[in-house]
Amino acid sequence: MSVAAKFSQIGKPLPRREDRRFLLGKGRYLDDIVPPGVAQVCFLRAPHAHARIVGIDSTAACALPGVIGVFTGRDLAEWTTPLRLAPPIEGLHPVEMTTLPIDKVRFHGDPVAVVVARDRYVAEDAVDLIEVAYEPLPCVADTASALAPGAARVDESLPDNLVSHQSFSAGDLAARRAEAARVIETTFDLQRHTHVPLETRGCMADWDEGREHLTMQIGTQVPHPLRGQLAGRLGLSESQVTVISPDVGGAFGQKIALYREELAVAALSRHLGQPLHWREDRAENLMAASHARETRCVTRAAVRGDGRILGLELELVEDFGAYCFYPANYMARVIAMILTGPYRIADYSFDVKVVLTNKCGNGPMRAPMAITSWVMDGTLDAVARELGLDAVEVRRINALGPGDLPYTMATGEVLADITSRETLEGAVSAIDISAFRARQARARDEGRLVGLGLCTVVESTTYGSQFYKAAGIPGSGHEAAWVRIEPSGAVNASVGLMGTGQGYETPLAQAVAEGLGVSAETVTVHMGHTDIAPYGMGSRGARGATAGGGTLYLCARKAQEKVLAIAAGMLSLNDARGLRLRDGHVERRLDDDWQPTGLGLKDIAQRAYLDPTALPDKVAPGLDVSLTYDPPPMTYSNATHACEVEIDKFTGRIDIRRYLVAEDCGTVINPLVVEGQQHGAVAMGLSGALFEQVIYDETGQNLSATLADYLVATATELPKVEIIPMHTPNRSTPAGIKGMAEGGIMGAIGVIANAVNDALAPLGVTATRMPLSPQYIRALVREADENQERTGEA
Amino acid sequence: MTAPVTLSLAVNGAVHEVTVPPRKLLSDVLREDLGLTGTHVGCEHGVCGACTILIDGQPARACLTFAVQMEGHDLTTIEAVSEGDRLSPLQQALHQVHGLQCGFCTPGIIMTVTAYLRDHPDPDEVEIRDLLSGNLCRCTGYQNIVKAVIRAAAEIRARAPA
Structure with a gap:
């Protein structure tokens, strides 16, 4: 077709x-268009996860030749207004933050003071000369300690660290449990990620005193909303601010919010009456730009003996970090809204908690709802495993078919013009499961760990204004x-x-x-x-x-x-x-x-x-x-990912033998560009699932501030991705376009976990968290060995 | 310690005299003092490979090198890869098979691969992936970069005199 x-x-x-x-x-990224002689900005960052700022002494820094000035949160508060997020959403606390911290720092890397100097080298020297007296405070470095009674409060204006809590129920979950043959509980722990655009954040602000006009050159995904933020917080009209985005070296969701550093640079340009340039270094980018994900989900599926899910309950807890640049329910809410995706599940409930901790603030990263398809298809695989059923059959018995569409999900979301059943069959047939099962049986006889995973994705691509309104998320589409x-x-x-x-x-x-x-x-x-x-x-x-x-x-x-x-x-x-x-x-x-x-x-x-x-x-x-x-309330694409892996049980290495995606993303405007997005999304998903991890120790110290610690997949770790186009147009959008580019991440995370668990099945162990690092796989293999020894002894 | 020194740098076939502090990185001198902004800086600790240039024909990280170390060496940057406006076979192949997206890592990848293909005219996919493992790309998943390198190598072989 x-x-x-x-x-x-x-x-x-x-x-x-x-x-x-x-x-x-000859691209023109921000640093390529900064005229010679423009003064440079550098931030001093907190060495503590949580501490009172007792005093800041910048005498020595100011005395350094080439330093134009050193400024603190108190200075910036005179020239800017705080960010207040208080959308009228039930269960979401209003929060407020100043441009730079004034009384206390909330995470390792929080900006404490800012230096303006003749060049970046001098600015960094000056940063080292600023003396800050801190009084360390107890820190909360994970959601469990943040939610414990009497825990230190990250935001002292709130009663506790539970910044957002929302729940929902449709149908009768108690009745479904009562009818069910089994209730199967499954855990999914997606670790903290960060975006790692190859070009870090940066900006050049130029205040024109004569025209009273700010020109802000900044790599941004959202020029107009950013202009509104800048103008509002500087007390200017939108006519007084021009935002210009040059070429941008990647963003992946990291270049949406107006960050505190950027606002500080703009305010300082106005205060000093000169253009200023700021470029964060990689350590700052990894520690303090924006983090993402770190979401733990538990599902409880009430199932019949044949694998049909009668009712599904979701508990979700997101570690949101220390600051809210977005309403705290923004990402988690979407996961809960669309979880059931390609499956027919009428009885559904969710409980979604978003928790503040002493870490860098969370934001949307390419596929903010990345965990969704892993949770859903991983739940189906758990059902198949627990009941001894075929994983494909469990999907089929629960799948929405063409005759079910349009389908109103339990959350009220309407799915139309999707082909998730077709892509499932497309992927199953392309990967030839029966041939694989025969190979797998032989491999298992030889003691090798070989597995196959499937993951069907229903990707929410385009949010119309009505979705935001109905979902209780502020925004326009x-x-x-x-x-x-x-x-x-x-x-x-x-x-x-x-x-x-x-x-x-x-x-x-x-x-x-x-x-x-x-x-x-x-x-x-x-x-x-x-x-x-x-x-x-x-x-x-x-x-x-x-x-x-x-x-x-x-x-x-x-x-x-x-x-x-x-x-x-x-x-x-x-x-x-x-x-x-x-x-x-x-x-x-x-x-x-x-x-x-x-x-x-x-x-x-x-x-x-x-x-x-x-x-x-x-x-x-x-x-x-x-x-x-204004597009329809929500437009969906869909895809099914399939992949075959072999695990080396002695090293924990996962070798991806084959990877394919059967995808329907509607009318494709440019197949070359779409293919590039498919490859890139799968790569980012696999990189996250296998290697990436922002690591904090129990005192809130960030231990992953270099690219030698925060590991991003290179060419040798990623597979060749086969694409099976199965596009059908959407009947409600212009030209039948559906959109894509995030679903590849959702599918990759889910399919690799499902394949790994299929490979591990003979050992009786299951991976429930990411990254699926060699260390973690080895720990699971050791656990299996110990279980076997214990059984042997008994 | 930071008093500027004057040195001459041979870059892309021309000699430039610059006066820079001894601690100034080669990547910064190329970009700020010589205006060669095609060399990008992605991490400043030698992992991402965006700043890769050729020093005496060999790929090297400009962010891990001081400019003062470079007197007497021959430097090549992305600006010298094409013949005027005519793309090199590798540049052309990257364009044709969509081997770049945001473009930030691209100059470093072009420098790495250009040097390699000079000595290894017929690499296979495993070899190419190994070669690329020192350059991070966050956009493409590398697949189309690999495809472009295979295509470029074939083009270069076809052009070479028998």
Whole structure:
């Protein structure tokens, strides 16, 4: 089923336009555009996880030649307002934070003071000369100690560390338990991650005293929301702030919030009346930018003897760290809302706790709901294991089929236009499970640990405003675009998104080209400048294609209507019926054929701009069209991942023998770019599942502040990913687009765990936490050996 | 200790005289004093590989090298890989098979692979993955980079005189 057939520009695997500058070393990332001589900013960071700031002595630092000034939280509080998050959500405490800490530090790496100096080297020297007197406080380094009675409070304005607590129940869980053959409890512990964009955070703020205007150059996913934050906290109007995002070396969710360092740099530029540049180093990025995940889930599935789940209960606890840059329920809530995904489960309850601890604050990381599919498919695998059933059959008996759609989940979320049953069968057939089982049996006879995993993902890609409202999460999901055909016929367009490496410049040009009726090569899409782009919600989740591409496509269609109305006048026709723009030429339908009219886009543009009195009645001059669009409450993609592993029981190494993904992400705008996102998402998921871990010791010291400690997968650890495209269009979105790019992480985390547990099954042990490091696998093997010895002795 | 010293650096076939503090990293001197911003800095501790350049033809981390160590050495950066605007076979292959996304790690990868292909014209996939293991890429999952290297090697072999 080809969904691209009716398109001429959408669906082409065009290589990316931005590649040329990157390949030549001529990209313009932030540090590449800082003029010589701009003063540099560096932050002093707390060595304690939790401590009162008793005094700060910056005398020696200020005396160092080249130092322009040293500033503290008290100074910044005079020039900025605190961040207050108080959305009216039941169970969520309001919180507030100052621009820099004033009275106490809350985690190892918390910024305590800021130096402005002639260059970065001098700034770092000065940081070392600042004397801070601390009075250490008891710290809470995990959720259990944070929730214990009498625990030290991370935020002393709150009654305790439970910053958000929400629960929900649909159906009758007690009755389902009573009917069930078994209630199977399973635990899933996803460790603390961090994003590790290759380019760390940074910004250059330039306050123009004459115009009273701030220009903030910063790699950001969300230029307009960031501008609003900056203006609000500096006491400026949005007209006084311009946010410009240059090329960005990756973000993965880390470049959404307005961070305290960035606000401090902007405030200091205004205070000092000079441009300032800040670039965090890698240690700061790993310790203090933003962390993610660290979520523990427990499920209790009430099941029939055949594996059918009658009722499902979820308990979720997220370790949110010390500061809330987002409402604390933001990520966890989505996990709970969409957990049941591809399965038919009407009786469902959740209890979601979000806990403050003395760690770097959490934020969304590519697939904020990453744990979801592991929890759901891992629960099904536990059911299969406990009941001695086939894991594929347990999925089939619980799966939503085409006949169940549209399906209203227990949480009220509506699934439509998904093909999770089809991708499950697609993956099962492609990986040839029966052949695998035969190989596995032989391997097991030889004492080798070989396993196969499956994981079906229903990925929430594009959040419409109605979802936010219904879910009790603050936010809007709309997007905005303009399309301008210039007098020469050149096409400029803009949208509120900002790419951070995905390659928007090409597929978004294709979306415009499709809607307008020109070739993609003639379209330029401008992003990342708040005075040029329309106010949109930026890039987050997987909304780029559906919200961004969709809005541009609709806007371009509207532009085509105007072009054709003018063309009709030029052709002496009453209206534009029977006309179309194709490859920049106006065509007219005669009988069953499209015939050229001799008019091109440039002719129309010349008329629109330079001869407006000749335009038809009610057609205004110019070709400048704008449009806003709010996508459906939620758009879903789906996929099934399958992978085969072999575990070396002596070293704990996991060898991924085969990895495939059967995916339906709707209409694909550019298959090359989509493939890149599929590979990248799977890679990030596997890297997280196998290696990455932010480590804090019990005193809250961060032990993973270098890339030699925080391990990211390299080319030798990652498999070749086979993609099976099974795309079907969404009937409610522009051009049938569904969006993608996060589901690969959800699937990778789930499928690798499921494969590892299948491999470990003969040993009678189960992996319940990540990373699935060699150390952890070895610990499980040792546990199995000890169990066997005990059984042997008994 | 930090008094600037004057030294001459041979970069991309031209000699530059710079006056910099002895502690200034080569990566910073290339970027800030010579304006060669194609060499990126990702970690400043030698793990990520984004700052890889060629020192006397061999890949090296510019972030682990002081500029003052480089007198008498021949340096090559990403800016010298293409012939003017014409992409090298590796650059062209990376473009064609989508072997880059955010582009931040790309110059370091190009330098690493360019040097390798000069001496190893026909690498297999295992060899290429091993070669790339010193360069982190957070976007691509490496698959299309591997594909691009295979394609570039074939192109270079095809172009070489028999």
